[in-house]
Amino acid sequence: MHELGLLMEIVKTVEKFTVENKVGRIEKLVLQIGEISSVIPEYMKKVYPAAVEGSMLEDAALEIEILPANGRCLDCGREFHATVCGGVCPDCGSRNMKIISGRDFFIKEIECI
Incomplete structure (x- = not known):
């Protein structure tokens, strides 16, 4: 389970952000996790x-x-949407595809006061 390590790095990143931007308090952290990333929500x-x-x-x-x-x-x-379609193109029926999103992991938003 590498999620704990990822979150600890996120804490460091967010704390650095708060110092640099003189943030008093954080209300909410929003993460975006790709459907087929190795991170389990x-x-x-x-x-x-x-x-x-x-x-x-x-x-x-x-x-x-x-x-x-x-x-x-x-x-x-x-x-x-590759997982909904089972990796098969809904137009031509081909399985010859490239994944273009869904492996991502981002800090989307840090809601501050």
């Missing part, structure tokens, strides 16, 4: 309290947004 939620204990994020809510796994058909160019 449920684990992130589970280990969040331990990762933020004693930090500026200790009282901040965690919100996670899931980014869809989109693919582009290399035969016809159509972009589609």
Whole structure:
């Protein structure tokens, strides 16, 4: 479970941001996690309290947004939700595709007061 390590690095990044921007308090942290990334949102939620204990994020809510796994058909160019379509292009039926999103992991927002 590497989610704890990821969250601890996020805490460092956010704390650096708060110092540089003279932020008093953080209300909410919003993360975006790709649908087919190696990060498991449920684990992130589970280990969040331990990762933020004693930090500026200790009282901040965690919100996670899931980014869809989109693919582009290399035969016809159509972009589609790859997991919904089972990796098959809904236009031409090809399986010749490239994943263009869904492996991402971002800090989307730090809501401050």
